[in-house]
Amino acid sequence: MSQEPLIRQSIFPQTVKNLPEQLKTGMCIIINGFLDINCAKFVVDLVCDRSPKSDIALHIKPVLSRRYIVRNCRIGGQWGEEELTSMQKFSLERNKKFVMDILLAEKEFLVAINGNHFCGFIYRIPLSFVKVIKINGNLSINNIQYEMIDIYPRPSTRPDPxxxxxxxxxxxxxxxxxxxxxxxxxxxxxxxxxxxxxxxxxxxxxxxxxxxxxxxxxxxxxxxxxxxxxxxxxxxxxxxxxxxxxxxxxxxxxxxxxxxxxxxxxxxxxxxxxxxxxxxxxxxxxxxxxxxxxxxxxxxxxxxxxxxxxxxxxxxxxxxxxxx
Missing domain, CATH: 2.60.120.200 (Jelly Rolls)
Known part of the structure; x- marks a missing residue:
C-alpha cells in the first residue's frame, strides 16, 4: 500500500503553531519535513495571528516543478513585490527529507535549505508582530524547533566545505x-x-x-x-x-x-x-x-x-x- 494517503492526512488541515513569545535576533526556526512524491509546491508563512486574513511577514513558496522559491509579504490584504532570484542552486526534491532554517537576523530573514543559504528577505513588518507559523502543502512535518545560534548556516547542517x-x-x-x-x-x-x-x-x-x-x-x-x-x-x-x-x-x-x-x-x-x-x-x-x-x-x-x-x-x- 502507498503511504500517500497517510502523508496527505498528516498535512490537511494546515500545520499551525504559535512561535515563541519573544522573537530575537539570532533565533533560528528549524523545519524538518518530508516532501510527498506528488508535491508540486508548498507554503511556509510567518504570520501575525491565526486568522485567514492575517498579515504575513514572510511567505515562502517553493515551486518544485519550476525549481524556484517565491518570497513575499502581505500587509492589509495586499501582496507586496515578489522576490524570486537566488544565486544558490534549488535543492528540494520530491520523496526526500528536507531541512529549512529561517534565521532572524538584524534586518532580514535568512533562509537555508539543507544547510545551504538560499536567500534573504528584508523585514517589511516588525518582527515583534510575528506570532504564528503556518505550513501547507503535500508534505509531512516531522518537527519544528527553535534555537539561538551564533553562526548561520548551522555548522552541523552544512555540507563539508x-x-x-x-x-x-x-x-x-x-x-x-x-x-x-x-x-x-x-x-x-x-x-x-x-x-x-x-x-x-x-x-x-x-x-x-x-x-x-x-x-x-x-x-x-x-x-x-x-x-x-x-x-x-x-x-x-x-x-x-x-x-x-x-x-x-x-x-x-x-x-x-x-x-x-x-x-x-x-x-x-x-x-x-x-x-x-x-x-x-x-x-x-x-x-x-x-x-x-x-x-x-x-x-x-x-x-x-x-x-x-x-x-x-x-x-x-x-x-x-x-x-x-
Missing amino acids: IQLMLGGVIESPSSSSSPMRTPLAAVLPQGFPNDSELQINGYIKIVSRTFFINLQNGIHTWPHPDVHFHLKSISSPAFDNQTFFYNTRSNGVWGRQERANIYRFTPATNFNVVIQRLKDRYSIKVDDQLLGEFKFREKVDKINTLYIQGEIYINSVYMRSIFQ
Whole structure:
C-alpha cells in the first residue's frame, strides 16, 4: 500500500503553531519535513495571528516543478513585490527529507535549505508582530524547533566545505563538462600565503551585471565575516565594459571603496582573474593585463576562505606560488 494517503492526512488541515513569545535576533526556526512524491509546491508563512486574513511577514513558496522559491509579504490584504532570484542552486526534491532554517537576523530573514543559504528577505513588518507559523502543502512535518545560534548556516547542517591548499585546484568533476555555479566557497587551510596567487578561470554569462570575489575570515553567511579583500565587478550600460572596485570590511563596516581600471569583457566568453599576494599589497590581473594594486589595510593573516558570487560560472580555481 502507498503511504500517500497517510502523508496527505498528516498535512490537511494546515500545520499551525504559535512561535515563541519573544522573537530575537539570532533565533533560528528549524523545519524538518518530508516532501510527498506528488508535491508540486508548498507554503511556509510567518504570520501575525491565526486568522485567514492575517498579515504575513514572510511567505515562502517553493515551486518544485519550476525549481524556484517565491518570497513575499502581505500587509492589509495586499501582496507586496515578489522576490524570486537566488544565486544558490534549488535543492528540494520530491520523496526526500528536507531541512529549512529561517534565521532572524538584524534586518532580514535568512533562509537555508539543507544547510545551504538560499536567500534573504528584508523585514517589511516588525518582527515583534510575528506570532504564528503556518505550513501547507503535500508534505509531512516531522518537527519544528527553535534555537539561538551564533553562526548561520548551522555548522552541523552544512555540507563539508571545499578545501584549497597551496598548489591545489578546484574544478568541475572530470565526468562533467558543466562549469561550477556560484556562490562558490572554499576553505583555505593554509590561508593565503605571501608570494602566492589565486587564479580564477570563469565564464561570463550572456547577461551579467556583477560578480565579486572575497578573501575573508569565515565561511558562514551570518554574522557577516570580515573581508580582507573585496574585488567587485559591475557592468556599464554599454555592457561590454566592466568597472572594478576594491574594498575591505571590518567589524561590520565597509571601508573606503577604491576604483580600479575599466576592463572590456566580451559576453559569453571565458575570463581569467589572478590575485597575487605581495609584501604589502595585492596585485590584480585580468586576462594577463594588470588591472591595478591594492595596499593592505590590516593584517591579512586571518584569511581562511575564498568566496565568489555573481552572474558568472567558474571553470577552475588554482592557488600556487608566484615563482612556480
